[in-house]
Amino acid sequence: MPVILSGDRVRQVVATLEDTYPDAAPELDFSNPFELVIAVMLSAQCTDVRVNLVTHELFARYPDAQSLASANIEDVESIIRTCGLYRNKSRNAIAASQMIVDRFCGEVPASREELQQLPGIGRKSANVILSCAMSQDAIAVDTHVYRVSRRIGLSDASTVLGVEKDLMDATPRKKWSQLHHLLIFHGRRCCKAHKPQCQTCTVAHLCGYNASRNKSSSAR
Ligand code: SF4
Known part of the structure; x- marks a missing residue:
């Protein structure tokens, strides 16, 4: 059962992670909200490094929602094939682009509710887009944020939504977006799923x- 930290300790955790990862930032390449929508969509069950290799070519060929909306699906599939789940991802990328053009006048919408209407975009992805491309305060809870938050004691929730709420309650609003990056950096580099360092x-x-691990090993 996760131990929940006091407010003072939460502040210490955040400050220490800020010192540890002063360069914590999005690791997906993008230059506008549309590119981030597509990059986030492609990142499901794929590394950011791989997505960045693919989007370089994809965005050179389809630089905006209008061009991707009218793309041939086989052409998109052949570009993003190495990202995995490429058939679904191609279908969603084209459908989301069509929706951006038809329903949102070619502009990526700036609310979570509207972003979640786009095929392939759930709450986590919407939060990434809001915080990274639209300067809004949001915490996207992915597998790293979920695991690290519960291990450290920033949350004891057993759902993604519960962890998101606990993190928002425990930290000032202006820290939310950066906390998301800090926890991802820590999860990827140190607090790994199978072998935390x-x-x-x-x-x-x-x-x-x-603390609980040390306690149980000293009790043996
Ligand atoms: S690496 Fe170990 S000590 Fe560090 S946050 Fe993860 S579980 Fe805690």
């Missing part, structure tokens, strides 16, 4: 998971 972790002294 607790010996070298900068927040180990604040972490509930580490």
Whole structure:
């Protein structure tokens, strides 16, 4: 059962992660909201590095929603094939572009509710788009944010929505977007799913998971 940290300890965790990862930022390449919608869609079950390789070619050929909306699906599939799930992703990318053109006058909508109407965009992806491309305060809870938050003790919720709410309650609004990046950086580089690197972790002294692990090993 995760241990929940006090407000003071949450502040220490955030400050320490900020010191540890001063360059924490989105790792998907994009230059406007439309590109991020497509990049986020392609990133499902795929690495950001792989997505960046693919979107370079995709956006050179289809630079906006209008051009991707009228693309031939086989052409899109052949460009994004290496991202996995390419048939679904191609269908969604074209359908989302058509919706952006038809329903939102060619502009990516700036509300979560409208973003979630786009095929292939759920709440997490909508939060990424709002925070990274539209300067809105939002915390996107992906697998890293979910795991790291629960291990450290920033949340004891057992749902993605519950973790998102706990993180928003525990931190000031202006920190939400950066906290998302910090937790992803920490999850990818240190607090890995199968082998967390607790010996070298900068927040180990604040972490509930580490405290319970030390407690159970000293009881043996
Ligand atoms: S101490 Fe271990 S479990 Fe806790 S945040 Fe660091 S790596 Fe993750």
